[in-house]
Amino acid sequence: MYAVIKTGGKQYRVAAGEKIKVEQIAADVGQEIVIDQVLAVGNGAELKVGTPLVSGATVTATVVSHGKHDKVRIFKMRRRKHYQKRQGHRQQFTELQIGAIAG
Numbered sequence: 001m002y003a004v005i006k007t008g009g010k011q012y013r014v015a016a017g018e019k020i021k022v023e024q025i026a027a028d029v030g031q032e033i034v035i036d037q038v039l040a041v042g043n044g045a046e047l048k049v050g051t052p053l054v055s056g057a058t059v060t061a062t063v064v065s066h067g068k069h070d071k072v073r074i075f076k077m078r079r080r081k082h083y084q085k086r087q088g089h090r091q092q093f094t095e096l097q098i099g100a101i102a103g
Helices: none
Strands: 002-007 010-015 019-023 032-035 038-043 046-049 058-068 072-078 083-089 092-102
Antiparallel strands (some): 019 092, 032 058, 038 046, 058 092, 072 083
């Protein structure tokens, strides 16, 4: 059984037992959270698609850790103008262990 969930402005296809990295969620490590924004639920050849959400469907997940992704380097330059700008960014994430999918 799998589900398509929406969190942090992105969509993820998840199944029970998987680990995924999502945008940072304000929750403690070890805390169990319930994601109720489920867009689709599938079981084999059967697929239930919501309009836009599947009513009554939830996904439970446990927070494994928090962290930062690798640094993304931004470099801007204008040739012949003596303009160079360097910038870096590290996006924060929350790692989730997917538990049960209900719906």
